Amino acid sequence: MSAADAFVELVRIMERLRAPGGCPWDREQTSQSIKPYVIEEAYEVAEAIEDNDVDELRAELGDLLLQIVFHAQLAREQGLFTVEDVIRGIRDKMIRRHPHVFGDAEAHTADEVLRNWARIKAEERKDKGDASVLAGVPRALPGLLRAHRLGEKAGRVGFDWDMPADVLEKVREELDELQAAMQLGDAKDVEAELGDVLFALTSLGRHLDIHAEDALQRANDRFIRRFRYIEERLAERQQQIDTVDADEMNRLWEEAKTRT
Secondary structure: OOHHHHHHHHHHHHHHHHOOOOOHHHHHOOHHHHHHHHHHHHHHHHHHHHHOOHHHHHHHHHHHHHHHHHHHHHHHHOOOOOHHHHHHHHHHHHHHOOHHHHOOOOOOOHHHHHHHHHHHHHHHHHHHOOOOOOOOOOOOOOHHHHHHHHHHHHHOOOOOOOOHHHHHHHHHHHHHHHHHHHHHOOHHHHHHHHHHHHHHHHHHHHHOOOOHHHHHHHHHHHHHHHHHHHHHHHHHOOOOHHHOOHHHHHHHHHHHHOOO
8 A cells, every 4th residue: 555545544534533423532522622632642753763662653653643634634624724735735835945956046065954944934934924033933842942942043043152162151150140039039030040041051952962852851761760769779678768868868869870
């Protein structure tokens, strides 16, 4: 079966599930009710990539594709657009944004491609009434990832630091401002300064070719492994974690760091 045939079959399956006599659960859904699943499936795709699990990646990509087909079917039923419109839209966009492949523009490096891409997107935004360089970064993104994308977009037009050391100095500056706000005790200022520290850290990660979101998730995973190590060692001694003093937990934590 070709990719086109397989996709058409999936669309037909969704049509049947939504039709009279189809699945009661599927027939009750709206774009709002299934919106969380789009995000969940996207994260599961990302997790499969992170785990380098090819079989899981294949399965999760299928789940994500199903969400696209589901939303397109709901829109078709309301007379808004069809899945064919979705495909044509992304097809036209990819051709339009790759004039060095499908037109007569030139781009010989990845940086040149990105500059062309940014210029074309800016022209598209003018048609939508938003010409900001920062347009198109969804508020629904996780905070660290959103900060990375905003800094990335600003950097493409020259609003950026030159070297990682410069960004590190900015991080130190923001930490000093956070400390000053903490001493004054104004909760709103403390929150604002903490946000500035986090934003600066995402910029540092970007200059080090590290996504702050990925770095934090890996730190979360390390924390889980090490904390569970403490729990396992205490369980071997038949001790409850909430009865152990901080010094012993810190000792086990340092031990865990050498093993996990």
